[in-house]
Amino acid sequence: MSKEKNLLSINNLKVSIAEKVIINGLNLTLNHGEVHAIMGPNGSGKSTLAKTLAGHPECCIQEGSIKYLGKEITDLNVEERASEGIFLGFQYPVEIPGLSNSVFLKTALNSQRKSQGDDAITAVDFLKELKDNAEIIGMDQSFLNRGVNEGFSGGEKKRNEILQMLMLKPKLSILDETDSGLDIDAMKTVANGLNSMRKKDSSFLLITHYDRLLSYIKPDFVHVLSKGQIIKSGDSTLANQLEEKGYEWLIQT
Amino acid sequence: MVDSNIMKAPINLDNSHLKDYSLSLVETDWLNNLKKETFARFKTQNIPSKKDEEWRYTNTEPLIQKCFELATKKSISNLKNNKSFTQKNNNDNIFIYYADGKFCFMDKLPPYIKTLRNSDDQVNVETLLKLDDKKIHSPFTDLNTLLLSDALIIETLKNQKIDAIIHIIICSDIEQNISPRLLIKLRENSSIRIFEHCLTSNSCVINSLTEINCEKNSQLDYFKIIDEQEDGYHLNLSNIRLAKSSAFNLFSWDSGAKISRNNINVDLIEENASVNLNNLFSPNEKLHIDNQLKIKHIGEKCESSLDYRGILKDQSTGVFGGTVYVDQGAANTQSNMANRNLLLSDHARINTKPVLEIYNEDVQCTHSATSGHLDEEKLFYIQSRGIGEPDAMNILIQSFASELVEKIKNSHMKRIFQEYLFQKMQ
Numbered sequence: 001m002s003k004e005k006n007l008l009s010i011n012n013l014k015v016s017i018a019e020k021v022i023i024n025g026l027n028l029t030l031n032h033g034e035v036h037a038i039m040g041p042n043g044s045g046k047s048t049l050a051k052t053l054a055g056h057p058e059c060c061i062q063e064g065s066i067k068y069l070g071k072e073i074t075d076l077n078v079e080e081r082a083s084e085g086i087f088l089g090f091q092y093p094v095e096i097p098g099l100s101n102s103v104f105l106k107t108a109l110n111s112q113r114k115s116q117g118d119d120a121i122t123a124v125d126f127l128k129e130l131k132d133n134a135e136i137i138g139m140d141q142s143f144l145n146r147g148v149n150e151g152f153s154g155g156e157k158k159r160n161e162i163l164q165m166l167m168l169k170p171k172l173s174i175l176d177e178t179d180s181g182l183d184i185d186a187m188k189t190v191a192n193g194l195n196s197m198r199k200k201d202s203s204f205l206l207i208t209h210y211d212r213l214l215s216y217i218k219p220d221f222v223h224v225l226s227k228g229q230i231i232k233s234g235d236s237t238l239a240n241q242l243e244e245k246g247y248e249w250l251i252q253t
Numbered sequence: 254m255v256d257s258n259i260m261k262a263p264i265n266l267d268n269s270h271l272k273d274y275s276l277s278l279v280e281t282d283w284l285n286n287l288k289k290e291t292f293a294r295f296k297t298q299n300i301p302s303k304k305d306e307e308w309r310y311t312n313t314e315p316l317i318q319k320c321f322e323l324a325t326k327k328s329i330s331n332l333k334n335n336k337s338f339t340q341k342n343n344n345d346n347i348f349i350y351y352a353d354g355k356f357c358f359m360d361k362l363p364p365y366i367k368t369l370r371n372s373d374d375q376v377n378v379e380t381l382l383k384l385d386d387k388k389i390h391s392p393f394t395d396l397n398t399l400l401l402s403d404a405l406i407i408e409t410l411k412n413q414k415i416d417a418i419i420h421i422i423i424c425s426d427i428e429q430n431i432s433p434r435l436l437i438k439l440r441e442n443s444s445i446r447i448f449e450h451c452l453t454s455n456s457c458v459i460n461s462l463t464e465i466n467c468e469k470n471s472q473l474d475y476f477k478i479i480d481e482q483e484d485g486y487h488l489n490l491s492n493i494r495l496a497k498s499s500a501f502n503l504f505s506w507d508s509g510a511k512i513s514r515n516n517i518n519v520d521l522i523e524e525n526a527s528v529n530l531n532n533l534f535s536p537n538e539k540l541h542i543d544n545q546l547k548i549k550h551i552g553e554k555c556e557s558s559l560d561y562r563g564i565l566k567d568q569s570t571g572v573f574g575g576t577v578y579v580d581q582g583a584a585n586t587q588s589n590m591a592n593r594n595l596l597l598s599d600h601a602r603i604n605t606k607p608v609l610e611i612y613n614e615d616v617q618c619t620h621s622a623t624s625g626h627l628d629e630e631k632l633f634y635i636q637s638r639g640i641g642e643p644d645a646m647n648i649l650i651q652s653f654a655s656e657l658v659e660k661i662k663n664s665h666m667k668r669i670f671q672e673y674l675f676q677k678m679q
Contacts, residue, residue, distance in 0.1 A: 054633075054637050055637075056633055057629075057633070077636070077642075078633060078636035078637050079636045079637075079639050079640055079641045079642070079645075082636070082637055082638055082639035083639045087637075088637050090634065090637075093634070094628075094630055094631045094634045096631060096634075096635075096648075096649070096652050097652065097656045098651070098652030098653060098654070098655035098656030098657075098659065099648060099649075099651070099652035099655070104635075104638070104648075105638075107640060107644070107648065108635075108638035108639050108640055109639075111638075111639045111640045111641065111644065112638075112639035115639070147652070147656070164638065168638065168639070
């Protein structure tokens with residue numbers, strides 16, 4: 001384990017997609033075990049930040065650095081970052097018919113273990129863990145043998161993201177609007193899943209529009225993103241303020 | 254129709270030799286007469302070329318060259334010494350091999366399977382063989398008849414539900430022209446499963462002709478794997494006629510040949526008949542696969558569904574030509590035709606042309622064709638879980654094929670296709 005205090009430190013990051021600058025000089029530091037929420041109006045660059053951290057090839061880093069566990073990761077590809085413990089919960093998870101959820105998860109888990117020099121998980125252990133985690137987030141067993149997200153409702157897809165997160169046990173989970181499209185019950189089960197990992201010193205970057213999720217998972221910090229920069233940071237009360245007043249008052253100043 | 258000046262065929266056919274050879278293969282009078290008629294017509298046939306709409310994307314020249322070059326070449330394969338010929342099966346399925354112009358089998362065949370050579374009811378065989386006479390003849394179908402020395406006849410009884418899977422293995426290990434003829438007739442309310450496996454280990458030409466007739470309420474599940482040598486050729490014409498409430502379901506996988514050409518004509522002649530065609534075609538290197546399908550809705554309330562998926566690697570090429578024709582009287586027709594293609598290299602090519610020809614207003618018909626590289630967002634999703642790019646690509650290709658294989662209900666056949674998928678896509 002790294003003794004590095006900072007899990008993630010982003011410095012003066014500038015990112016463009018198709019030559020359009022989306023992230024423009026962003027700074028952010030996240031320590032082990034912390035939960036940060038990133039809020040902001042549509043088009044402020046929240047999803048781009050998430051995709052950039054996960055290594056999406058269309059996000060072109062123009063300037064700045066991303067350090068994870070003290071190491072620069074901008075040159076690492078997508079799967080290498082995942083194996084280092086970075087997980088992205090997708091805003092719109094894709095459907096992959098013909099690939100079953102459980103086969104996908106097992107392949108992913110074993111790829112990560114292999115790159116970390118660990119042995120493959122046994123079938124028995126895998127199934128037990130899968131069953132336990134499915135229970136935590138209230139997912140029916142029958143979903144595990146269906147195609148990845150195939151014919152899943154919006155809420156089911158989000159639950160599936162959380163299931164993958166629980167199975168892969170990342171150090172840093174970036175959840176891109178995982179709360180959108182969830183009803184209150186689903187929100188609670190998702191929050192359950194997150195809180196169970198939080199206890200084990202996992203860190204989270206929660207990208208969200210509303211403070212609903214944040215009432216179940218109290219963040220250590222809340223940041224407001226606008227035009228590709230963090231324009232305000234505060235504690236969890238900032239989220240409540242935003243809920244009352246919107247973003248206008250911050251952006252105008 | 255074909256332009257007459259295409260007649261300038263590139264091959265120098267020794268007609269008389271072919272005729273003598275053809276007649277030497279059989280002894281029965283009626284068959285000799287059929288061959289003489291066929292030969293008379295064959296001489297006047299035009300050789301198909303790229304000028305024919307149906308052959309637009311397939312260069313017939315090497316195919317014809319090879320096909321006729323091997324036609325009169327007498328050759329005996331080494332298959333008789335092969336273990337699988339002498340081994341007795343340990344399950345209830347039936348194995349029939351087609352080698353060196355004959356259908357062979359180890360076990361005693363059940364009464365619903367006969368061959369031309371061992372059938373004692375020649376009148377019935379004659380009727381079945383001549384069934385296709387009204388159809389359009391091509392030089393290839395005529396050549397099949399000329400080279401015919403045996404035929405496999407599967408004819409179920411009324412109400413007969415057959416559990417055994419009939420494996421038909423068409424094979425060769427030497428360079429030869431292979432002309433199997435299959436005649437399949439399902440009587441009322443019967444059902445059967447057939448698995449045709451084309452397996453060659455030399456540059457052969459398979460030129461097969463299959464006639465299928467499904468009577469009222471019958472169901473035929475047909476499985477086919479084409480696994481040929483890269484320098485082989487594969488030609489097949491299947492004519493399928495479906496009577497009231499009968500069903501024909503096809504699952505096939507074509508790995509390609511130098512040229513693999515598959516024509517399937519389905520006539521839904523009476524109400525409530527249904528046809529389901531599921532196909533994977535996966536050529537690599539410079540292989541070429543050409544699928545030509547004609548679905549004709551004549552009866553009311555019939556259903557057709559076509560799911561053709563191409564996985565094209567390297568410099569391979571593929572063709573999908575699908576026509577669904579809905580007759581004036583075919584009210585309440587339901588038809589879905591889809592051709593999806595994965596192009597795995599910048600040099601792979603697909604020509605796709607789904608056509609709907611509809612003469613009745615009361616129908617639900619859809620058709621779609623998509624071609625493209627692997628979905629970038631799906632790749633990113635898989636990689637973001639820690640799976641490397643080559644594996645992620647493989648997973649996506651496999652899932653594309655697997656989605657179709659998973660539709661197979663029969664567990665024995667599903668396993669065969671899954672194993673084939675595993676073997677092909679690793």
